[in-house]
Amino acid sequence: MRVRQALPVAVVAVVLAPSFAAAQGGTRETGWDFGVDAIFQFSKDINFEGGSKLSIDDDVGLGLTFGYRFNSKFELQFGIDWNSIDYHGTLQSASFPGVSASISGDMETFSPKVNAVWNFRDGPVTPYVSGGIGWAFVDTNIPTGQVQVGCWWDPWYGQICTPYQPTKSADAFTYQLGAGVRWDFGEYSTARFSYEKVWTDFSKATSTPGFDQLKVGFAWRY
Numbered sequence: 001m002r003v004r005q006a007l008p009v010a011v012v013a014v015v016l017a018p019s020f021a022a023a024q025g026g027t028r029e030t031g032w033d034f035g036v037d038a039i040f041q042f043s044k045d046i047n048f049e050g051g052s053k054l055s056i057d058d059d060v061g062l063g064l065t066f067g068y069r070f071n072s073k074f075e076l077q078f079g080i081d082w083n084s085i086d087y088h089g090t091l092q093s094a095s096f097p098g099v100s101a102s103i104s105g106d107m108e109t110f111s112p113k114v115n116a117v118w119n120f121r122d123g124p125v126t127p128y129v130s131g132g133i134g135w136a137f138v139d140t141n142i143p144t145g146q147v148q149v150g151c152w153w154d155p156w157y158g159q160i161c162t163p164y165q166p167t168k169s170a171d172a173f174t175y176q177l178g179a180g181v182r183w184d185f186g187e188y189s190t191a192r193f194s195y196e197k198v199w200t201d202f203s204k205a206t207s208t209p210g211f212d213q214l215k216v217g218f219a220w221r222y
Contacts, residue, residue: 035219
């Protein structure tokens, strides 16, 4: 299932989850958090070596998180962000100056990361800041070879063969900074709203592009 198809379900869960718990202050003693985030990423233009350019549209995605609370203020958070983003751009010819070609498509990104989080207050409602590192795995969906057929044995249907086509993929180091507000309500529930800036170190880009993200999330405390 594509991210944009699954997102409405996640957004409804995030928005309605607080209504199913008592709106009272919780505690953040030592323990674990498990959560889900709805992610809105703003559009971004990226310049590459040789004069090629890429415009990435704003789009939505999903994030899964789990973290360990050392105390009420400090926690270490692990997460995976996943989205599918439309893009269009211009490829500059390396052989003929002034000659270019237009491209468009969609790329899927899968980004494991780790964040250190500092909550400013002990109470159930607190602002917080975060910072960390990660790694982005990108599938551009640009074909790099001919369509091939792969077969395997299904335990119910027997041999199944389906076509597939190899595509161009890339990976890059990322780092991020964020700020937000956390509300611990009920005995085990948490709502979160945050802004995060994510820099991705694409090797062929002329600079390190920074992506702006807004996140709305819900987590369970254990």
